[in-house]
Amino acid sequence: MTVQRLAVVGDPHGAWDESDAAVLARVAPDALLVVGDLSDGQPRIPALLRRLELPTACILGNHDAGRDPSGRTLQRQLDGLGELHCGWGLRQLHPPGLAVVGARPGTAGGGFQLSRAVKAAFGPLTLEESAERITAAARRADPGLPLVLLAHCGPAGLGSEAADPCGRDWKKPACDWGDQDLALAIRRIQALRPLPLVVFGHMHHQLRRGLGLRRSLCVDRSGTVYLNAASVPRHGRDPAGRELRHFSWVELEVSDPQRARVLRASHRWFDRQGRLLYEETVHRGDRPAPASLVAVQPC
Numbered sequence: 001m002t003v004q005r006l007a008v009v010g011d012p013h014g015a016w017d018e019s020d021a022a023v024l025a026r027v028a029p030d031a032l033l034v035v036g037d038l039s040d041g042q043p044r045i046p047a048l049l050r051r052l053e054l055p056t057a058c059i060l061g062n063h064d065a066g067r068d069p070s071g072r073t074l075q076r077q078l079d080g081l082g083e084l085h086c087g088w089g090l091r092q093l094h095p096p097g098l099a100v101v102g103a104r105p106g107t108a109g110g111g112f113q114l115s116r117a118v119k120a121a122f123g124p125l126t127l128e129e130s131a132e133r134i135t136a137a138a139r140r141a142d143p144g145l146p147l148v149l150l151a152h153c154g155p156a157g158l159g160s161e162a163a164d165p166c167g168r169d170w171k172k173p174a175c176d177w178g179d180q181d182l183a184l185a186i187r188r189i190q191a192l193r194p195l196p197l198v199v200f201g202h203m204h205h206q207l208r209r210g211l212g213l214r215r216s217l218c219v220d221r222s223g224t225v226y227l228n229a230a231s232v233p234r235h236g237r238d239p240a241g242r243e244l245r246h247f248s249w250v251e252l253e254v255s256d257p258q259r260a261r262v263l264r265a266s267h268r269w270f271d272r273q274g275r276l277l278y279e280e281t282v283h284r285g286d287r288p289a290p291a292s293l294v295a296v297q298p299c
Helices: 020-029 046-051 072-084 116-122 127-140 180-192
Strands: 003-009 032-034 056-058 090-093 099-104 146-151 197-200 217-219 224-227 236-237 243-253 261-270 276-284
Touching: 003 020, 020 243, 046 072, 056 072, 056 090, 072 116, 090 127, 099 127, 127 146, 127 180, 146 180, 197 243, 217 276, 224 243, 224 261, 224 276, 243 276
Parallel strands: 003 032, 032 056, 099 146, 146 197, 197 224
Antiparallel strands: 003 243, 090 099, 217 224, 236 243, 243 261, 261 276
């Protein structure tokens, strides 16, 4: 069995430094996926990500434009990341042998809308055009590689309660806050080839208004696993005062790319030396998922 180990960084919001690179050097994943909201437009984190000696793919989120509607701050982030950024595009990582397709960059969720900064950096697009860009990138992917979708906000269709993976929790009524263009692209991609994994963030695990914790994983009828990696803040301390660094973790079985599947997904908290202190397993591929975690096909 061939297994790829993927580390996922969810919504740093500035919480990324040399200690994160040290953790990655010790735990040695096969690739790193970054779901956006690196900061509020500062150049520091793109520069640090470029220095990693690790296959990396990244997409930018809504916060990465800062408060600059002109698009200039967003463009500086794109320039800083260079080839690491795969929004509306394809990044094939060799090694480990993984095709990463990026969804719509700069999204704030809520169906489909483009911010002024995104329009300035990428031009105006309709929902259909955005979905087709994502689908076209998947068509270009090597069929001999397993495919992963990397998004900032997840797709529409994963539930409309506040605690669902893309549920709106900051005001009533709760509703599905996922991206409609991404949901449409997923349906089209699933008709073309297997899609074992979609990773995203944006909707933080800790719900607002004291509502508890978000469900961070679900599986659709096609077997695609949807993982929300946005544990915010991702730097913290445990009750014993030990510093913590959060990474989501996916083990992807890739012996046959046409049957690639997620064996395990978890949230892991390491100390600064890369020792695993805590782990929450949210998916085991050898066990049936509880009914409450099985989503309908995204729509």
